[in-house]
Amino acid sequence: MGWPLLANYATNKNLDGHLGEKKDNPKPPKDNHSYLSTPLLTEEQLVSAFRRFDGNGDGRLSRKELKNAFKSLGSRCPTCQSLAALYHADKNGDGYISEKEMNPLIQYALKCGYHVDE
Numbered sequence: 001m002g003w004p005l006l007a008n009y010a011t012n013k014n015l016d017g018h019l020g021e022k023k024d025n026p027k028p029p030k031d032n033h034s035y036l037s038t039p040l041l042t043e044e045q046l047v048s049a050f051r052r053f054d055g056n057g058d059g060r061l062s063r064k065e066l067k068n069a070f071k072s073l074g075s076r077c078p079t080c081q082s083l084a085a086l087y088h089a090d091k092n093g094d095g096y097i098s099e100k101e102m103n104p105l106i107q108y109a110l111k112c113g114y115h116v117d118e
Contacts, residue, residue, distance in 0.1 A: 038115040041073070045116075046109045047102065049073060060096035061105075073114045081112065 041049070053069040054061055061069070066082035075081045089097050089104035097105050 038117075040110075041114045041116060043106050043110065046106050046114070050097075050102070050105065050109075060098050062096055066097065073109070074117070075112075075114075084108070 049072065050061060050066075050069050053065045053072070055065055055068075063082050063086060066085050067078045070078035070081040070085070085105055085108050086095065086097065088108040089101045091101055091104070092098075
């Protein structure tokens, strides 16, 4: 199988040599950043969100529980976020985030900049 994108590249040029459609009066881009006007989650909200996902109630968050929590927060890649969170917060290396390790997890999540859903 060849490179179909290369075939499109070679044949999709306008007469003036530009790729794609030629537009005389392009529309302004849609505002895809409306989330920027919503407030960021606070530490308390993040602690509450993560504690909600302690499914078995053992006081620790597994990678799977972290993944589900990040997914609920709107992460585009919850698997990656859960692995990164373990890297940043799992100080004893047991593969879980305990209550003692919650603060580094929250600090990491704050840096990610999750917004309040509206």
